[in-house]
Amino acid sequence: MNVNxxxxxxxxxxxxxxxxxxxxxxxxLRDDQASALADVFAALADPVRLRIFSLIASQGExxxxxLEAPLQRSQPTISHHTxxxxxxxxxxxxxxxxxxxxxxxxxxxxxxxxxxxxTPSTGDADTLA
Amino acid sequence: MNVNxxxxxxxxxxxxxxxxxxxxxxxxLRDDQASALADVFAALADPVRLRIFSLIASQGExxxxxLEAPLQRSQPTISHHTxxxxxxxxxxxxxxxxxxxxxxxxxxxxxxxxxxxxTPSTGDADTLA
DNA sequence: CCTTTATATCGATGAACGTCAATGTGAAAT
DNA sequence: ATTTCACATTGACGTTCATCGATATAAAGG
Numbered sequence: 245m246n247v248n249x250x251x252x253x254x255x256x257x258x259x260x261x262x263x264x265x266x267x268x269x270x271x272x273l274r275d276d277q278a279s280a281l282a283d284v285f286a287a288l289a290d291p292v293r294l295r296i297f298s299l300i301a302s303q304g305e306x307x308x309x310x311l312e313a314p315l316q317r318s319q320p321t322i323s324h325h326t327x328x329x330x331x332x333x334x335x336x337x338x339x340x341x342x343x344x345x346x347x348x349x350x351x352x353x354x355x356x357x358x359x360x361x362x363t364p365s366t367g368d369a370d371t372l373a
Numbered sequence: 374m375n376v377n378x379x380x381x382x383x384x385x386x387x388x389x390x391x392x393x394x395x396x397x398x399x400x401x402l403r404d405d406q407a408s409a410l411a412d413v414f415a416a417l418a419d420p421v422r423l424r425i426f427s428l429i430a431s432q433g434e435x436x437x438x439x440l441e442a443p444l445q446r447s448q449p450t451i452s453h454h455t456x457x458x459x460x461x462x463x464x465x466x467x468x469x470x471x472x473x474x475x476x477x478x479x480x481x482x483x484x485x486x487x488x489x490x491x492t493p494s495t496g497d498a499d500t501l502a
Numbered sequence: 503c504c505t506t507t508a509t510a511t512c513g514a515t516g517a518a519c520g521t522c523a524a525t526g527t528g529a530a531a532t
Numbered sequence: 533a534t535t536t537c538a539c540a541t542t543g544a545c546g547t548t549c550a551t552c553g554a555t556a557t558a559a560a561g562g
Contacts, residue, residue: 437509
């Protein structure tokens, strides 16, 4: 069937799960950790990219051709945003036939969620040293 | 005693927990939800702000005066970043005497982490490259 | 009052970003 | 081979941003 399956997308620059980092409330981030993490947040800091990512994550797999209409953006703009999400390691693309299919990278987004976790043990009535 | 305790910081524009939204993999984000969420991510999309937030979250409470040295940024720059974090609802400031003390808002960051969660039970996810 | 201290705001500058029209690329269909 | 189709890349434009120096505000101590 899929003879023309190729891996696709920019080489992700962010490989958070391999080396970054303790939850933000347990230990202060080093500068290099903060830079890598900021790159991932920057990829999510645009409403169009967020909607693209949620469309991909909720459908499991989405073709680029099915993103232009719901987001009302031009084809180059969609391509630009999928590239940025891929560079951040949040999605991966696979070219099958003429279409590029994008899937979420669960590990990357879970890693971000883990780092973001703030222990609720800091009650508001507590004395905070 | 602390007679001069005042609430402080810009009125947070992002009140995610009150209305936003399903995890990104269960339902596609609406445009207004994506915009609000993108604002929070934009607040985290800078290495200096990330380190400020992690310093505050890990210490529970930090004075602005203790941020300039570790981050090696000027006082106006630190003030600018704390304002942006406060506007995103991620921290709150309290002016006691001459100093402004910043604390994390656990609910906001937990809400972001919850929305980010991607269930690893995505049906066809076994073919991840 | 005046001075000191901590923080906020203003103005400017250079960099990065979102967007689209035009164009390039490579694979599929005819 | 030629055309068509899906997507990437380029170039340009206006906007937003991070940063700092200068200045303003506000509180505490004299």
